[in-house]
Amino acid sequence: MTEPAIDANSLTKRFGEVKAVDGLDLTVESGEIFGFLGPNGAGKSTAINMLLDFVSPTAGTASMLGLDVASERKQLHSRIGVVPENYGLYERLSGRRHVELAVEFKNATDDPDDLLERVGLSQEDASRPAGEYSTGMGQRLALAVALVGSPELLILDEPTSGLDPNGARELRELIQAENERGATVFFSSHILEQVEAVADRVGIIDDGRFVATDSIEQLRENLDAGARVTLRVGREPEGELGDLPNVRDIEVADGTVHGTCLEPDAKLTLIDRVREMTTVTDVRIEESSLEDMFASYTSNASDDGDTETAVAGGVEA
Numbered sequence: 033m034t035e036p037a038i039d040a041n042s043l044t045k046r047f048g049e050v051k052a053v054d055g056l057d058l059t060v061e062s063g064e065i066f067g068f069l070g071p072n073g074a075g076k077s078t079a080i081n082m083l084l085d086f087v088s089p090t091a092g093t094a095s096m097l098g099l100d101v102a103s104e105r106k107q108l109h110s111r112i113g114v115v116p117e118n119y120g121l122y123e124r125l126s127g128r129r130h131v132e133l134a135v136e137f138k139n140a141t142d143d144p145d146d147l148l149e150r151v152g153l154s155q156e157d158a159s160r161p162a163g164e165y166s167t168g169m170g171q172r173l174a175l176a177v178a179l180v181g182s183p184e185l186l187i188l189d190e191p192t193s194g195l196d197p198n199g200a201r202e203l204r205e206l207i208q209a210e211n212e213r214g215a216t217v218f219f220s221s222h223i224l225e226q227v228e229a230v231a232d233r234v235g236i237i238d239d240g241r242f243v244a245t246d247s248i249e250q251l252r253e254n255l256d257a258g259a260r261v262t263l264r265v266g267r268e269p270e271g272e273l274g275d276l277p278n279v280r281d282i283e284v285a286d287g288t289v290h291g292t293c294l295e296p297d298a299k300l301t302l303i304d305r306v307r308e309m310t311t312v313t314d315v316r317i318e319e320s321s322l323e324d325m326f327a328s329y330t331s332n333a334s335d336d337g338d339t340e341t342a343v344a345g346g347v348e349a
């Protein structure tokens with residue numbers, strides 16, 4: 033059997049009183065695209081920095097591609113591509129020179145211009161000193177450097193944070209293309225949509241611990257969040273709607289009927305029952321949003337950071 037691409041056991045990091053990462057167990061199989069999700073300060077970068085041996089764990093061990101991340105670091109880093117949280121660029125060197133140096137360093141055969149084109153940096157931009165780059169351009173360059181040598185494993189810390197929507201979409205396509213080539217991809221984000229679009233599996237971390245690890249579909253299902261159905265009606269129905277199976281939170285107001293449907297069938301049941309009572313002129317269905325899901329799994333997803341939300345079954349549509 034192929035070794036896992038990432039295997040972390042009880043990985044822990046304390047900074048004084050702060051437990052940034054608290055006993056993290058993680059296995060990412062070879063060939064997966066794994067999204068590492070969590071709100072600000074959850075411990076994502078610290079966990080990644082331990083995997084990269086940029087930070088030593090207080091406790092626990094980790095290996096990647098079957099190699100110990102600390103004692104076999106050199107061998108390991110020649111086989112992986114990394115965009116760390118604080119990637120450093122040499123201000124005076126051009127973008128192209130950065131990639132050329134990475135090609136030399138990794139003893140690779142890539143054409144720097146091909147890689148720069150893949151990440152969306154023009155020939156002209158590639159010739160400019162990196163000190164003149166915008167955040168997004170710097171991020172694209174860091175990605176081009178990470179792609180050098182067709183790495184078996186890509187580790188990307190918040191790769192979309194400086195990108196505009198187009199850039200974020202291009203990055204997702206690139207992640208998919210790299211995965212089709214055979215690379216395992218592990219990337220962190222606090223933006224659910226970025227992860228949902230590409231990840232086979234996600235791990236949600238909060239306060240240094242995993243609160244969930246699964247496919248987005250499964251996480252959504254576990255939450256039992258349902259869909260919010262809104263029916264515009266000719267006349268507000270007067271009969272009973274609260275007894276329908278798998279329908280809850282019925283509200284009738286301002287010429288509309290709202291209900292949360294926990295099963296696909298329940299949507300039809302609700303529509304049929306309302307149509308028996310009145311005319312339905314419009315139907316709107318909103319699936320539970322990923323933001324709701326995220327808020328339900330993490331404790332400080334609200335702006336003020338002190339909202340305690342239930343882990344399951346308590347999503348407000």
Ligand SMILES: Nc1ncnc2c1ncn2[C@@H]1O[C@H](COP(=O)(O)OP(=O)(O)OP(=O)(O)O)[C@@H](O)[C@H]1O
Nearest residue numbers: 047050052070071072073074075076077078079222
């Ligand atoms: N060098 C450090 N010294 C002290 N505390 C630190 C250090 N690095 C991280 N922390 C703390 O560890 C916790 C986790 O931080 P980390 O940067 O890993 O989170 P994150 O999930 O990557 O957040 P973000 O999405 O904001 O980048 C935070 O409370 C942070 O303040």
